Amino acid sequence: MRIGIIGFGNMGQAFALCLSKKVGKENITVYDIDPAKRQIAVENGFAFASDIKFLIDTSDLIMIAVKPKDAKEVLKKLRETKNKIILSIMAGVSIFDIEEEIGGDKKIVRVMPNLGVAVGSGVMAITDNGKLTEEERNKIEEILITCGSLYRIEEPMFDSFTALAGSGPAFVFEFIDGLALAGVREGFNYEQALKIVIDTLIGSAKLLKELGGNPNEWITRVSSPGGTTIEGIKFLEEKGFKGILMGCIEKTTEKAKKLKG
Numbered sequence: 706m707r708i709g710i711i712g713f714g715n716m717g718q719a720f721a722l723c724l725s726k727k728v729g730k731e732n733i734t735v736y737d738i739d740p741a742k743r744q745i746a747v748e749n750g751f752a753f754a755s756d757i758k759f760l761i762d763t764s765d766l767i768m769i770a771v772k773p774k775d776a777k778e779v780l781k782k783l784r785e786t787k788n789k790i791i792l793s794i795m796a797g798v799s800i801f802d803i804e805e806e807i808g809g810d811k812k813i814v815r816v817m818p819n820l821g822v823a824v825g826s827g828v829m830a831i832t833d834n835g836k837l838t839e840e841e842r843n844k845i846e847e848i849l850i851t852c853g854s855l856y857r858i859e860e861p862m863f864d865s866f867t868a869l870a871g872s873g874p875a876f877v878f879e880f881i882d883g884l885a886l887a888g889v890r891e892g893f894n895y896e897q898a899l900k901i902v903i904d905t906l907i908g909s910a911k912l913l914k915e916l917g918g919n920p921n922e923w924i925t926r927v928s929s930p931g932g933t934t935i936e937g938i939k940f941l942e943e944k945g946f947k948g949i950l951m952g953c954i955e956k957t958t959e960k961a962k963k964l965k966g
């Protein structure tokens with residue numbers, strides 16, 4: 706399957722690199738209106754199409770990785786396509802929006818990725834407009850899985866997914882920074898505290914992922930009766946830590962919904 710990526714910015718580059726591990730760089734062509742991106746493409750071994758039409762004609766799967774404000778400009782070029790799979794990663798642009806521009810007969814896939822794609826550990830939501838064959842769906846999933854984990858969800862849940870997984874890394878970075886600063890307050894230098902926190906985070910996530918169970922069971926295991934950990938947990942509960950997180954996701958989801966208009 707030949708892949709064409711329109712928009713070779715942060716996400717376009719991240720996807721090109723991880724997808725190439727599955728399909729090979731020779732099967733990926735990229736296009737961007739910014740001529741400076743040609744150099745980046747060439748340095749990384751990707752063919753850079755000099756016009757969008759060439760990319761469209763020579764690709765089976767066309768990924769749209771431009772900002773939502775540039776969507777219309779790109780989509781109008783896809784109206785005449787036949788039998789291509791159009792995959793959009795644009796936040797806030799629904800399948801309905803895309804169908805309105807290019808026609809409901811097209812095979813349209815919508816994916817909401819996060820920044821983790823840059824290291825092959827993205828978290829992605831996927832849905833489509835029901836025009837793909839089962840074989841095509843499986844093929845797309847098989848390719849995307851190279852970039853991280855994939856969750857097939859209904860489109861109305863995309864805004865909440867955007868908050869939880871799309872913006873999620875920023876919230877996790879806030880959490881990490883807060884703990885690292887707490888380490889500094891205790892007397893570690895920031896670099897050392899940061900490493901300790903990152904390793905603690907990776908270890909905790911691994912425990913949950915590999916050994917299963919839910920976080921509450923693990924909290925109970927870590928907290929010995931009358932011990933130190935439960936003191937910290939009590940403080941978090943008093944300050945409404947989980948309520949703050951729920952509020953944060955609620956606000957972010959609301960904003961995602963508003964952006965769509």
Ligand SMILES: NC(=O)c1ccc[n+]([C@@H]2O[C@H](COP(=O)([O-])OP(=O)(O)OC[C@H]3O[C@@H](n4cnc5c(N)ncnc54)[C@H](OP(=O)(O)O)[C@@H]3O)[C@@H](O)[C@H]2O)c1
Pocket residue numbers: 711712713714715716717736737738739742770771772773775778779794795796797817818819820871
């Ligand atoms: N970044 C994230 O973490 C993230 C997460 C989830 C989803 N997304 C979605 O991914 C998409 C891309 O985001 P990004 O952060 O990669 O943006 P970006 O770095 O700005 O990359 C977009 C690229 O597309 C180019 N472009 C603009 N109009 C074009 C056109 N008509 N034809 C071809 N190329 C065009 C831009 O060039 P100029 O700079 O010259 O305009 C830019 O190089 C967005 O729709 C965003 O909603 C991003």
